[in-house]
Amino acid sequence: MKGLSLQGINKTFGKVHAVRDVSKDIHSGEFFTLLGPSGCGKTTLLRMIAGLELQDSGRIILDGEDITGLPAIKRHINTVFQSYALFPHLNIFDNVAFGLRSRKVPGAEVNQRVKDTLDMLELGEMTKRFPHQLSGGQCQRVALARALVNEPKVLLLDEPMSALDAKLRAQVQIELRRLQQKLGQTFILVTHDQDEALIVSDRIAVMKDGQIVQYGTPAEVYDFPKNRFVAEFLGSANLFEGTYKDGRFHTAIGIFELEKPPPWEKGLIAIRPEWIRISDTEPAKNGLRATVTEIIYRGTNLDISLNPGPVRLRTSTYSRIKIGDELWLDLAPKEIAVLNG
Amino acid sequence: MDKLIIWYGELISGQKLLKRGLFFLVPGMLWLILFLVLPGLILVLVSFAGRGDYGNLVWEFSFDNYTRLIGYGLFGWTLDYVYILLRSVWVAVVTTGLSVLLSYPLCFYIARKPLRTRYLWLTVVIIPFWTNMVIRAYAWFLILAPELPFAKLAAFLKLIPPGAPLYPSALAVYLGMISMFLPFVALPLFSSVERLDWTLVEAAQDLYASNFRIFMHAILPQTLPGLSVGIILTIVPAMGMFVVPDLLGGAKYMLVGNLIQQQFGASRDYAFGAAISMALMILTLFSLYMYKRKNKGIDLI
Numbered sequence: 001m002k003g004l005s006l007q008g009i010n011k012t013f014g015k016v017h018a019v020r021d022v023s024k025d026i027h028s029g030e031f032f033t034l035l036g037p038s039g040c041g042k043t044t045l046l047r048m049i050a051g052l053e054l055q056d057s058g059r060i061i062l063d064g065e066d067i068t069g070l071p072a073i074k075r076h077i078n079t080v081f082q083s084y085a086l087f088p089h090l091n092i093f094d095n096v097a098f099g100l101r102s103r104k105v106p107g108a109e110v111n112q113r114v115k116d117t118l119d120m121l122e123l124g125e126m127t128k129r130f131p132h133q134l135s136g137g138q139c140q141r142v143a144l145a146r147a148l149v150n151e152p153k154v155l156l157l158d159e160p161m162s163a164l165d166a167k168l169r170a171q172v173q174i175e176l177r178r179l180q181q182k183l184g185q186t187f188i189l190v191t192h193d194q195d196e197a198l199i200v201s202d203r204i205a206v207m208k209d210g211q212i213v214q215y216g217t218p219a220e221v222y223d224f225p226k227n228r229f230v231a232e233f234l235g236s237a238n239l240f241e242g243t244y245k246d247g248r249f250h251t252a253i254g255i256f257e258l259e260k261p262p263p264w265e266k267g268l269i270a271i272r273p274e275w276i277r278i279s280d281t282e283p284a285k286n287g288l289r290a291t292v293t294e295i296i297y298r299g300t301n302l303d304i305s306l307n308p309g310p311v312r313l314r315t316s317t318y319s320r321i322k323i324g325d326e327l328w329l330d331l332a333p334k335e336i337a338v339l340n341g
Numbered sequence: 342m343d344k345l346i347i348w349y350g351e352l353i354s355g356q357k358l359l360k361r362g363l364f365f366l367v368p369g370m371l372w373l374i375l376f377l378v379l380p381g382l383i384l385v386l387v388s389f390a391g392r393g394d395y396g397n398l399v400w401e402f403s404f405d406n407y408t409r410l411i412g413y414g415l416f417g418w419t420l421d422y423v424y425i426l427l428r429s430v431w432v433a434v435v436t437t438g439l440s441v442l443l444s445y446p447l448c449f450y451i452a453r454k455p456l457r458t459r460y461l462w463l464t465v466v467i468i469p470f471w472t473n474m475v476i477r478a479y480a481w482f483l484i485l486a487p488e489l490p491f492a493k494l495a496a497f498l499k500l501i502p503p504g505a506p507l508y509p510s511a512l513a514v515y516l517g518m519i520s521m522f523l524p525f526v527a528l529p530l531f532s533s534v535e536r537l538d539w540t541l542v543e544a545a546q547d548l549y550a551s552n553f554r555i556f557m558h559a560i561l562p563q564t565l566p567g568l569s570v571g572i573i574l575t576i577v578p579a580m581g582m583f584v585v586p587d588l589l590g591g592a593k594y595m596l597v598g599n600l601i602q603q604q605f606g607a608s609r610d611y612a613f614g615a616a617i618s619m620a621l622m623i624l625t626l627f628s629l630y631m632y633k634r635k636n637k638g639i640d641l642i
Contacts, residue, residue, distance in 0.1 A: 052543050072546040085544035089562040098558070099548035146548070 002028035002063055004049065004154055004186065009058035011044055011210075018044045019055070020210040026154075026188065026203075028063070031180045033189045035197040036207035037233065042190045045207075046156050049188065051075045062153060073102075078147035079156040082163075084139045086131040092118070092142050093127040099150040117149040121179075137168050144176075148183070157189045161196060173199045194234045198222060206230050224337045228268060231339060237270040238311050239339075253308040256286045259333045268339040273303065275335040276313040278321075283330040292325045388615035396609025406616035422600070426620060429597040430628065432586070433579035436518040437572055440526040443519070444571065445564075447527055448534040463531070466524050474521065478588040481517050482508060509591035517585040522578075526571035533567030573629065580625055597621050 004026040011019040019041040026032045034042040047053035049060060051072035059068045067075055078099065086095050093114055100110045118124050121141045131139055140160055147155055157176075161169045177200045180187045191197055197204050198218040205212045206221060206229075214221055214230045225231035228239060242251035243266045249256045251269075258269070279287070290306035301314050304321060311329065315321070343354035388406055391399040410426075412418050451462045469477065485491055485507035496503040507513055541559040550558065561568075583598025590596070597617060604614030 050547060052546070072543070073549045077547075079544070079547045081540055081544055083538075083540055085538075085540040087541065087544075087558050087562070090558065098545075098550070102545075102549040102551065102554055150548070 001025070001061075003030070004188075005059075005061040006045075006049070007059040007061065009045065009048060009060070010056045011041070011048060011053065012056055013044075018210050019048070022058075022210075022212055024205060024212060024215065026186060028153075028186055029184045031177065031187045031189070031200055031202045033191060033197045033201040033204045034207055035191055035194060035204050035234075037192055040207040041210035042192075042207050043158060046079075046158055046188065046190045049154070050077055050079045050156050052079075076150075076153045077156060078150050078152040079158060080140075080143045080147050080160045082159045084131075084143040084160075084163075086139060086142055086146070088131050091128055091130050092123060092134070095131065095142060096146045096149050098146060103150075113149055114145075117145045121145045121148075136163050136165075137172065140164065140172065144179075148185075152185070154186045154188060157187060159191055160189075161191075161193070169193075169196070176200055198234070206233065208233075223272075225270060226340050228270075228339055231270040231337065235272060236312065237272055237337075238276075238309065238313075239268055239270050241268055242266075253311075254286075254288050256331060256336065257333045258336055258338065260338070262338045263340070270337045270339055271331055271335055273312045274301075274314040275332070276311065277330040277332070278313070278315060278319065279328040279330045282328050286331040286333060286336075288329040288331060290327060290329055292321055292323050292327065295321065295323060384615045384618055387612055388619050390612040390615075392610045392612050396611075398611055406613045407620075409613065410616055410620055422617070425595055425600050426597050426617075426624065428594075429580050429621070430624060432514065432518065432596060433576050433582075433628075436515065436522055436579045437526070437575045439515070439519050440523050440575055441530075441568065441572065443523060444527040444530050447523075448531045451531060452534045452537070463528075466527050466531075469520065470524055474584050475588070477520065478517055478585050481513060481520075481589055482506070485513055485516075508589050509593045511590065511594045513589035514586050514594050514596075517589040518579060518582065521582075521585055522575040525574040525578075526568075529567040529570035529574065530564060531567070533564040537563050572632070576628060576632075577625055580628070581621055 006022055006024045009019055009022045036042045048055045096114045097110050123141055161172055173196050201218055204218055204221050206214045208229050214226045222234050231237040240251045242249050244262050249258055293307050294305040296303040302317055304313050343356045345354050389402050391401055393399045410422050412420050454462055487504050487506045492507045495501045545555045545559040581598045583602050586596040587599050601614050601617050604610045
């Protein structure tokens with residue numbers, strides 16, 4: 001099989017079970033993201049793939065070859081480190097050439113490949129500069145070039161954008177996505193930033209306490225979170241607890257219809273704030289009469305809190321809503337996610 | 342009215358600040374001028390003087406002491422003094438080199454210890470600092486005595502006659518010098534090793550580097566500040582060291598320090614002693630200059 005296969009990976013540090021029995025196939029050419037809060041084991045998992053940490057049990061298979069026991073220097077995998085870890089005494093060219101020179105690639109080929117990679121990342125002008133003379137964004141691209149020039153089978157990125165400011169980060173995320181699509185290489189990104197994960201990924205694995213709690217495309221994970229953790233970690237969600245009986249879901253604030261009967265009798269449903277529509281008249285199904293208690297102006301939209309609930313909804317800034325207004329909310333059945341826990 | 346400035350939070354006039362600075366500076370400056378600069382200048386003058394019949398100074402200007410140093414003596418031309426000078430440089434370089442080689446593993450070993458025991462290990466390294474140099478040299482006498490296994494082993498291997506001690510000898514000088522200077526290299530180096538950013542080592546591993554490349558690119562550049570301090574702290578005093586070579590090397594392995602001591606002591610030839618001191622000082626400055634030139638910029642490879 002082409003791609004990376006993790007099979008039953010476990011890792012403990014003392015009493016902390018950092019990674020619990022993780023198994024996942026990552027397809028070749030896929031942009032795969034490990035998303036989770038700090039301490040969820042995502043970086044440990046990445047370091048085990050890189051060969052910088054040894055798993056307690058489990059196997060790692062790369063393109064059909066078992067690399068479980070190979071050290072980092074024998075794995076055809078390269079890493080972009082969170083701190084970039086550029087060699088401060090080497091200039092940009094020598095930094096990028098490092099991996100090729102370690103493998104004793106002939107000089108002319110080194111020059112060509114380094115030049116091509118630097119040009120691709122628009123660093124061609126910087127070859128003679130040293131890392132301390134570059135900005136954060138440039139350092140990040142050098143770190144990317146230093147890994148990519150080796151043409152790794154898998155590129156690992158350990159929170160590569162955490163040191164960039166918000167505006168640059170948004171730009172770099174899109175560049176990274178485009179670069180990955182152009183190269184068609186397997187990228188594995190570790191991040192705690194849900195926006196970043198949604199923007200760049202083909203597939204996201206949401207991690208919690210060392211386990212993958214949900215896995216799927218960004219739309220699958222965002223639109224239909226499987227549990228409370230995912231619903232709250234990715235974006236924000238209105239969660240309602242209640243019981244399902246007589247084909248309807250009974251909560252403290254009202255009775256709603258669901259698209260499909262849930263697999264439980266007592267449980268949780270979630271609805272994203274931006275999916276709730278405001279209506280002047282009572283909607284045919286799942287209407288909720290509520291009073292506006294708080295309005296937060298966010299430039300691109302308004303975040304509104306309402307009672308009962310509290311229900312949070314997101315609407316355009318055009319709406320002339322004031323605190324104290326009574327509104328009809330439309331919670332369409334097809335937009336309600338049924339959670340498993 | 343003098344202009345007021347804010348100096349690290351304190352509102353003060355520039356003139357007052359200058360006065361205060363001078364007040365703190367003057368005692369130290371006086372001390373250095375009286376006890377370092379002046380004696381140094383006197384030494385330069387004395388090195389051009391001559392020796393009277395009773396060991397007194399004769400103030401007639403000549404280069405005799407310097408020509409004697411490079412070998413023109415009463416009994417024709419010998420390079421004895423030049424040999425002693427070169428040997429001193431050699432001993433200092435070897436001592437420093439071996440101390441560095443021994444310090445790296447030592448520092449990494451200690452840096453990897455948990456915080457609780459780390460300072461215990463450091464104390465073990467520092468203890469020689471607290472012990473008098475002469476006492477330590479005599480301690481080597483005991484260790485190298487004929488009755489103990491080291492001398493017996495050497496005698497068994499026919500390196501020394503049976504029943505002889507291992508001192509005075511070049512080996513004893515090196516043993517003494519390295520045990521003397523090891524903490525001077527190890528402690529500054531340790532401060533660098535302790536703060537080592539291991540991510541760079543991981544990056545080098547990730548980029549297929551051999552152990553040699555890992556050391557050259559991920560470890561050496563990071564430990565260079567501590568290493569430089571250690572090397573300078575060792576090579577400069579090691580070149581002029583005389584107690585250890587005197588006790589452990591004796592006449593068998595004379596270094597420039599002993600030679601100078603001899604001129605100012607038994608030989609009572611202050612002028613020649615001053616000339617040798619000048620030569621040593623020039624050698625020291627020259628080696629520091631070479632060291633600095635070699636390490637210019639950050640290109641170490």
